[in-house]
Amino acid sequence: NAGVTQTPKFQVLKTGQSMTLQCAQDMNHNSMYWYRQDPGMGLRLIYYSASEGTTDKGEVPNGYNVSRLNKREFSLRLESAAPSQTSVYFCASSKIDNQPQHFGDGTRLSIL
C-alpha cells in the first residue's frame, strides 16, 4: 500500500515564485492535513480538511492556500514564496478528524 504520497520530494524556489505541493492518499480517509516541520519546533499545522469539501486554517496558515480536490487529494499552494517558508512539509490523513494520522515522507522545500 502506498499510504500517503507527496510530490515533489525536493524543491528549490526563488523568492516570489509560486508552487503547489501535491498529496494523495489511498486509504479512503476523510480527513487530510498539511504540516511544516522546522528544527526544534515539532510539527505545526498549516491547514486541514476534516472532510471532502471543507478546509480550515491551522496554527500557521499565513502565506499558504489549500485545495481539497477530491477525497484522495489535498494540495498546498505557496503563492509568493518567502525564505521563511523554507521547511519540510508533511501531508497526513486520518480516517476521521482527530483520529491518529498517517504521514507521507515529506517535501523538502528551500526558498532562496
Added chain:
Amino acid sequence: GQQLNQSPQSMFIQEGEDVSMNCTSSSIFNTWLWYKQDPGEGPVLLIALYKAGELTSNGRLTAQFGITRKDSFLNISASIPSDVGIYFCAGNQYGNKLVFGAGTILRVKS
C-alpha cells in the same frame, strides 16, 4: 494555544539500555499518540492511547496515558541501533487538532 513539553530533547545511550521519555502539558488531553521519525521520512505511528491510566505495548515499546490526563511516557527496552530517530508525542482534546511535542532525538552508541 496548547503546549506539549517533551523531554529530554536528545539522548545518547548505549545499545541494550532502556530508554524513557515523556510529554507533559498544563491541559487535559483525551488522546495521546507516540510517533517515530526516521531520517528523510515521515513520522510513523507507534502507539495510540485513549484512556487515562492506559498502558500499551508494541514490541519493546511501552507507553502510558497519565492518570491526570496531562502527561504520557514512552519506554523503549533493550535499545538497538535501529531505534535511532526522533520520537514525537502528540495529543488532542475534543474539538481541537493534534498538537505535537518538539521531539526527542535518540542516538544509540553501538
